[in-house]
Amino acid sequence: MDGPVNKKIVDMSGFDRSEYVVSGVRTAVYSIGSGRPVIYLHGGGTFPGFDFVREWARDRRVIVPYHPGFGESDDDPRIDDVSDYIFHYIDLFNQMGLDEVDIVAHSLGAWIAAEYASVQAPRIGRLVLVAPNGVVIPEFPNPDSFKIPKEQLHEYLTADPSVALRYFPDGHDIDFLTLGFRELTAFSRVGWEYPQGNPKLRQRIHLITCPTLLLWGQQDRFFPVGGAKTWQELLPKSELRILPKTGHLVLGENPDAPGIVHEFLTR
Amino acid sequence: MPILSDTKFLVAHYMPYTDLPDECLERDSLWVDIPNAYYDPHKGHALYERYLGEAVLAEELGFDGLCINEHHATPASMMPVPSIIASAIFARTEKLRVCIMGTPPNLENPHRLAEGYAMLDVMSGGRLEVAIPLGTPMEYWVNPVAPATARDRLHESIDIMLKSWETQTGEPKGYDGKFYHYKYLNVWPRPIQQPHPPIFLVGSGSLTTVEMAARLGFGYAATFSPIPKQMKALEIYRQKSVEAGHDPDPSKFPLTAMVYVADTDEQAVEEMTPWADFYFGQLLKSGRFIELPGYIPVDEFRRRDGKFIPESHGVFDWKAIEAVYRVVAGSPETVANQLEKWAEETGSNRIICEVHIGNMPHDKVVSNMTKLAKDVIPILEERRDGAPKVEQSPQSAYLDPPEMMRFRKWTGR
Numbered sequence: 001m002d003g004p005v006n007k008k009i010v011d012m013s014g015f016d017r018s019e020y021v022v023s024g025v026r027t028a029v030y031s032i033g034s035g036r037p038v039i040y041l042h043g044g045g046t047f048p049g050f051d052f053v054r055e056w057a058r059d060r061r062v063i064v065p066y067h068p069g070f071g072e073s074d075d076d077p078r079i080d081d082v083s084d085y086i087f088h089y090i091d092l093f094n095q096m097g098l099d100e101v102d103i104v105a106h107s108l109g110a111w112i113a114a115e116y117a118s119v120q121a122p123r124i125g126r127l128v129l130v131a132p133n134g135v136v137i138p139e140f141p142n143p144d145s146f147k148i149p150k151e152q153l154h155e156y157l158t159a160d161p162s163v164a165l166r167y168f169p170d171g172h173d174i175d176f177l178t179l180g181f182r183e184l185t186a187f188s189r190v191g192w193e194y195p196q197g198n199p200k201l202r203q204r205i206h207l208i209t210c211p212t213l214l215l216w217g218q219q220d221r222f223f224p225v226g227g228a229k230t231w232q233e234l235l236p237k238s239e240l241r242i243l244p245k246t247g248h249l250v251l252g253e254n255p256d257a258p259g260i261v262h263e264f265l266t267r
Numbered sequence: 268m269p270i271l272s273d274t275k276f277l278v279a280h281y282m283p284y285t286d287l288p289d290e291c292l293e294r295d296s297l298w299v300d301i302p303n304a305y306y307d308p309h310k311g312h313a314l315y316e317r318y319l320g321e322a323v324l325a326e327e328l329g330f331d332g333l334c335i336n337e338h339h340a341t342p343a344s345m346m347p348v349p350s351i352i353a354s355a356i357f358a359r360t361e362k363l364r365v366c367i368m369g370t371p372p373n374l375e376n377p378h379r380l381a382e383g384y385a386m387l388d389v390m391s392g393g394r395l396e397v398a399i400p401l402g403t404p405m406e407y408w409v410n411p412v413a414p415a416t417a418r419d420r421l422h423e424s425i426d427i428m429l430k431s432w433e434t435q436t437g438e439p440k441g442y443d444g445k446f447y448h449y450k451y452l453n454v455w456p457r458p459i460q461q462p463h464p465p466i467f468l469v470g471s472g473s474l475t476t477v478e479m480a481a482r483l484g485f486g487y488a489a490t491f492s493p494i495p496k497q498m499k500a501l502e503i504y505r506q507k508s509v510e511a512g513h514d515p516d517p518s519k520f521p522l523t524a525m526v527y528v529a530d531t532d533e534q535a536v537e538e539m540t541p542w543a544d545f546y547f548g549q550l551l552k553s554g555r556f557i558e559l560p561g562y563i564p565v566d567e568f569r570r571r572d573g574k575f576i577p578e579s580h581g582v583f584d585w586k587a588i589e590a591v592y593r594v595v596a597g598s599p600e601t602v603a604n605q606l607e608k609w610a611e612e613t614g615s616n617r618i619i620c621e622v623h624i625g626n627m628p629h630d631k632v633v634s635n636m637t638k639l640a641k642d643v644i645p646i647l648e649e650r651r652d653g654a655p656k657v658e659q660s661p662q663s664a665y666l667d668p669p670e671m672m673r674f675r676k677w678t679g680r
Contacts, residue, residue: 075565077415080413080415080416146560149555150555150558172573174569174572174573177568177573178565178568178569178573181560181565181568181573182565182568184560184561185415185560185561185565187560188413188414188415188560188561189413189415189416189561192413192414192415192560192561193411193413
């Protein structure tokens with residue numbers, strides 16, 4: 001497909017690219033650096049790119065897969081429940097020969113990571129959940145990503161809207177729009193009916209046993225920081241860092257964030 | 268070429284709620300998030316009474332049927348549950364057919380929809396017709412169905428409805444689908460029209476819908492969409508019907524037109540303009556809710572350059588609309604000529620006239636319907652009956668006339 005990524009922003013120079021066929025679906029995987037592997041699972045839109053992972057590649061092998069339905073991976077309409085991603089990643093990691101990994105994950109990716117870690121706890125060393133959704137928190141409901149008007153998206157993404165604006169094209173850009181529509185479609189297959197998360201995750205999340213960092217922006221308008229305490233209570237071996245003057249795109253907006261993640265991973 | 272010998276004339280009425288304050292008309296969208304405080308139930312009651320009266324008039328004037336629609340959370344249609352309207356119309360009429368076009372079966376439990384339609388068919392003595400849509404994107408913001416599953420659910424729901432209407436002589440079978448499971452699929456009552464009331468699929472030209480209608484032997488009812496797009500869909504529908512072993516007879520692809528008749532062309536256009544402005548410029552304003560993830564395939568999104576709707580929706584320009592859509596306002600002669608031309612190019616013998624547009628007042632609806640019945644249709648029938656008998660060949664009529672090609676760029680098709 002043409003224009004599968006945001007060409008204005010996404011720069012994968014220095015990364016190696018591989019493809020795997022997972023349950024019949026072509027899956028694109030980028031990696032950079034060497035050392036113990038750390039996986040980065042992206043959120044519901046790939047347009048901000050992955051520049052921040054380079055910081056971890058100084059002493060780690062960072063692996064960035066595109067979820068099916070996102071970026072350079074093919075569509076898999078059979079994925080219509082978030083738990084389908086668990087089995088996708090079990091399959092992919094088996095094929096890649098990855099036994100134990102660390103995982104850093106953002107937003108929808110963090111939801112997937114929490115589901116995966118609940119099922120595959122022994123295969124995870126350390127876990128970083130950045131601005132996650134997934135656990136339903138009635139006291140701090142999120143605004144439902146699908147209801148956020150397109151024109152206001154940048155105001156939701158970062159505390160300083162001008163930071164998010166630089167990810168967007170200047171005028172009408174059909175490649176960019178198509179990328180967004182396609183990824184929102186894939187997200188909608190698992191999230192349209194569950195914008196607040198998976199009602200069942202709360203009853204199984206205690207199966208996550210690894211050290212976990214919860215990293216949140218104080219001004220997150222997608223998943224309000226008020227819910228962070230609930231996540232911390234549900235994950236006994238977790239610590240919480242809340243970053244001031246930071247919105248939902250924590251790793252892209254706050255220059256300290258990638259380093260905080262790196263420090264936690266290397267402990 | 269005159270109209271076909273067995274041409275049926277139907278009217279369409281979308282029963283909008285029209286008494287909206289100015290502040291409401293300034294909104295980007297009159298769909299989905301428009302607070303229902305703007306709906307005054309007492310005024311709504313009066314409108315239902317008025318509109319049902321206009322349905323009765325359709326029978327009195329000799330029209331063959333009336334088409335009604337379904338929309339949710341909008342003043343554009345007061346018929347979120349059109350079966351209830353059909354029931355009221357059937358109770359007040361004796362011969363008039365009612366086509367419900369229609370309820371997206373994937374927004375219902377499909378066996379309950381089949382039950383409701385069977386009841387209506389039996390109660391009316393076999394006067395029901397059914398047109399099945401996917402529903403506009405806006406419906407999915409206010410119904411609990413994920414849009415990315417909408418098409419698959421639609422297909423399964425139609426399958427369930429058809430099986431529901433089959434006559435069971437032994438132990439009724441169950442149904443195991445992706446979305447629905449039934450221990451026994453056994454709908455009582457069963458329809459009076461056998462094997463079921465006439466069914467049309469409603470489409471805006473998407474190939475999947477056209478092919479499905481052809482494969483199942485259903486009719487194909489085009490939405491309000493550009494003429495070249497409708498003609499293309501019709502061409503494919505005919506080919507695919509023949510391939511599937513079904514007869515694409517002229518009643519299966521209705522010709523739908525927005526029609527207003529007055530004494531002169533000038534008077535018609537002048538009177539029609541504000542009502543059409545209210546319809547296109549206000550009632551069809553859907554703002555951001557027209558965009559819906561998963562509603563169309565990604566390549567279709569790209570083909571449409573990221574735009575979900577025709578440019579006619581939300582802005583009003585009669586000349587632009589007239590150039591691309593089937594709309595006509597004029598004297599009886601003008602309207603007759605236009606309908607005759609469209610009937611020839613489609614080869615259809617089922618002409619549906621949208622006789623109530625936007626906020627058209629009651630007396631004008633009455634005069635429009637009356638002139639259509641008493642002045643326009645007689646012209647069409649007279650020309651047909653007076654014409655020398657020729658072998659009619661609708662197959663030759665559906666090729667795109669060259670003058671339509673210039674609209675292709677405009678419509679992106």
